[in-house]
Amino acid sequence: LRVKEPKSAVLVFSSGNLVCTGTKSVSQVRQVIQAVIKQLKKINVNITTKPKITVQNIVASGTIDLKLNLNFLALEMENTEYEPEQFPGLVYKLSEHNATFLLFSNGKLVCTG
Incomplete structure (x- = not known):
């Protein structure tokens, strides 16, 4: 998925893992992940847990x-x-x-x- 603001891309895996690239800060990562969760909920993907965010690479x-x-x-x-x-x-x-x-x-x- 591509997110326009902040400009980034998110890979969504069947395991439930998400990989976010292109952001400039952890707060932008949170913003992008929330936007993706919102999009997934719109298509009836049941998300009940708060995402755990870890920085893997800078x-x-x-x-x-x-x-x-x-x-x-x-x-x-x-x-x-x-x-x-x-x-x-x-x-x-x-x-x-x-x-x-x-x-x-x-x-x-x-x-x-």
Whole structure:
């Protein structure tokens, strides 16, 4: 299901689980889940329990005003993967925080975890 405001998508599984993507905060997740529950109730889906919301993954992106030498970083940093023939970014895994960074030579970065 697609929700227009806040812009997001919700996957509804036969197990009763819902997966919400695209929101920017937990309060937006609650708002979206309530909207989906309302839609489901309109088509006579019997929902009697309050949803338990858990954050499974967060994605953040940003830019640093710096050109990055990914070859140098791959040699100097541990827990990195850099294969520019396959993917233009350097993958840096910060295992103690269960986070992965994608670093690009233009200074853009993506963090997941």
